[in-house]
Amino acid sequence: MVSERQLEAIKGAKVLMVGAGGIGCELLKTLALSGFQDIHIIDMDTIEVSNLNRQFLFRQSHVGQSKAKVARDAVLKFRPQMSITAHHANVKDPKFNVEFFKQFNVVLNGLDNLDARRHVNRLCLAADVPLVESGTTGFLGQVTVHVKGKTECYECQPKPAPKTYPVCTITSTPSKFVHCIVWAKDLLFAKLFGDKNQENDLNVRSSDASSSAHAEDVFVRRKDEDIDQYGRRIYDHVFGYNIEVASSNEETWKNRNRPKPIYSADVMPENLTEQNGNVAKNCVVDTSSVSAMASLGLKNPQDTWTLLESSRIFLEALKLFFAKREKEIGNLSFDKDDQLAVEFVTAAANIRAASFGISLHSLFEAKGIAGNIVHAVATTNAIIAGLIVIEAIKVLLKDTDKYRMTYCLEHITKKMLLMPVEPYEPNKSCYVCSETPLSLEINTSRSKLRDFVEKIVKAKLGINFPLIMHGSNLLYEVGDDLDEVEVANYAANLEKVKIQASSVTLCSSPPDFCCSCNDADVLLFCFFNIFSLYFMSFYYLFLSCLRCYLSFLLQLLMGQCLP
Ligand SMILES: Nc1ncnc2c1ncn2[C@@H]1O[C@H](COP(=O)(O)OP(=O)(O)OP(=O)(O)O)[C@@H](O)[C@H]1O
Ligand SMILES: [Zn+2]
Incomplete structure (x- = not known):
């Protein structure tokens, strides 16, 4: 039973749902049945035969059609008075920028990949819109709440790396x-x-x-x-x-x-x-x-x-x-x-x-x-969709103390199948939602600006369109029309770039690098303290004891420091 207060919040809310797959279909139905009136859906996919066993808003005749549009039409059949806007598009499309996100009271994710989740997280932070994030694998599932400044963001904790083999x-x-x-x-x-x-x-x-x-x-x-x-x-x-x-x-x-x-x-x-x-x-x-x-x-x-x-x-x-x-x-x-x-x-x-x-x-x-496929379980998706709606309502009412991350377990543990946990506070050293500089140990005399951009900024940090400043100097910006100096900088090693940029050598008080990301207008500022490994190795050799130096070398060999 919902209270008057809850009903009012539900009716007045404008919700963005990203992903209309296994979780998304359940979620849209639950939102509609809970009384939500105004929903936008973004999904880039079309319906496949393999979706039909669990994405119950879709039928055989819909195969090949947009998931977002068919899901909208299916729900409008039993809730014709609702306003549902379907976007058959990638959420990373620049048209879904900060301004677009700002119109919503809450964003609900039913996605299946890290890249899109990180993107939505960053947009939600930039637009200051709460995000309810979710995921399922087989019988397991979880729902988490991310409210800027109140709870951790989706990227506050490192995600486990996919399993690899020697x-x-x-x-x-x-x-x-x-x-x-x-x-x-x-x-x-x-x-x-x-x-x-x-x-x-x-x-x-x-x-x-x-x-x-x-x-x-x-x-x-x-x-x-x-x-x-x-x-x-x-x-x-x-x-x-x-x-x-x-x-x-x-x-x-x-x-x-x-x-x-x-x-x-x-x-x-x-x-x-x-x-x-x-x-x-x-x-x-x-x-x-x-x-x-x-x-x-x-x-x-x-x-x-x-x-x-x-x-x-x-x-x-x-x-x-x-x-x-x-x-x-x-x-x-x-x-x-x-x-x-x-x-x-x-x-x-x-x-x-x-x-x-x-x-x-x-x-x-x-x-x-x-394909690392864990076969989807329709009931897990349904449970998770229900939990998303429960958290969304708390978010709309700003019932901060009641927010919960909830885990759906495979077996009953401590008499519970659904395990609620109080959300964590934002991680003070999260490079996405805090301004704490990232410390990067890198051999600046060997590593090129290109390595830094491609391997660290883009691949590791997921910043697709970086703009890299050193002080007030622009070091790098994505684009085909780089001038000669920028092209030369890109191929040069970091030490050289730095010297050219500001005539400051890398030393014990390394300057900050600011890497601002223009992804769909997301204003993500990320500060780097770059330590020169080259410098550090001498530092260790002369100022520290031999043991420290050896352990430093060992760390290098073990790959704990970035190349
Ligand atoms: N960048 C994105 N922009 C928009 N929609 C996305 C994006 N990434 C993923 N999605 C959508 O998120 C949904 C995730 O749903 P789900 O996990 O059930 O995957 P699926 O592709 O439908 O099923 P399966 O992977 O099991 O075949 C998909 O419909 C997919 O199109
Ligand atoms: Zn964070």
Whole structure:
């Protein structure tokens, strides 16, 4: 039951909902049924068949249409008096600027990625609009409240890094199916279909000087080479020759099962792969319909293919990429929604798994592992949507003491399935919502301004359009029309840039760098104290004891300091 006070707040509120997927559909319905009258929805996606099992505002006939618009129309059917505005667009579009955000009383996120969440967080801070953030994975979920100056912002706490695996496990000693999947998608798929120039530790010696047969880059298709031949050559190289080389290393296999090389001729008689030569080239195709499974008559994605079936899919998928999607080769990166890519990766992972004595998996399972998919649970989304609305109402009433971060747990813990926690205060050293300078240890005599911009400011801090000032001097600004000095600065190391900019050398009292971000008018100011590692290493050497110096070097070696 809602009180008069709550009802009044609900009726007068203007709400922005970002994301109309699993959480978003539930949320829009709950907002409508709770009495909200004025809602804007932003979602950049169109409806896919795979959304229909849980995004219940959508039907089969809506596949291909805008999620935001269909969600609006579905709700207007049972609440026609509501004002719902649908934006089929990316929330990062500059039209959704600070001014746009300022018109709302509260912003509710139902997103699925860090990048968009960070962007909305920064806009909400700049516009001073409260944000209710949410997320679900399977049975787990959480809702958090972010009110500028009152609670922590979405970026106050570092987010856990995605799980990674040691390179040598992936390249040489896989022991789980996930290792084979990572190898197949991040190394083999990337090597064959992605950017040829990117570094790729396939550890499969694409050239071997000691053997003339392997003196060239095997991954490059030879001039006029038949696609079947090319496929078999790749197959024999990565599953045969390379495994043979790897398995000859006695030390590695002392306590492990030695892998067995697999050559295409052992698995498939020559004629088996030629059965589908009907792949007409250069005809216009809908890439989503290109499927090696379909052309080999394999229907059920939940079946586990045999080694023979995996090998045939491997060759067929490779062939289809060259026959039907040749233009994309060189620019592809693995996408869990790309059927042919998933087929290729599943097949390659299965063949590698067979080689290493690991059990094979179905396409359905492999897709889940490759795409880090945790299958969504509709009831979790519904619970989380309900909690978002509860927090939104508290925010509208400014009931600060009642705000709660709530975790939806998988198992009952301390007699609770929903665990409410009081929100934390803003983190005083958060580079997004506080003005505390970030300390950056960097070798200023070796690192270029470009490294600082690309690797730290853009990649790590998520500032897409930075403008970097040193004092009142402009060091860097995004844009094609950089003048000569700016272009030279960009390629120069930080020490040089600094000297040119202000004639102040890096020393014990390093000056501040101000990095202001113009992302969609978000005024994010970020101050850096840049310490020169070069300077610090001498400082440690002369002013500190030897032990400190060694521990400093150790930190460097362990990668705790930025390069
Ligand atoms: N930058 C963005 N701008 C607008 N909408 C976004 C942005 N990023 C993500 N979204 C939307 O957020 C929603 C998240 O919903 P959900 O997590 O259910 O994902 P989904 O894509 O619908 O499902 P799945 O990923 O499981 O196939 C999606 O509809 C997606 O389009
Ligand atoms: Zn913060």
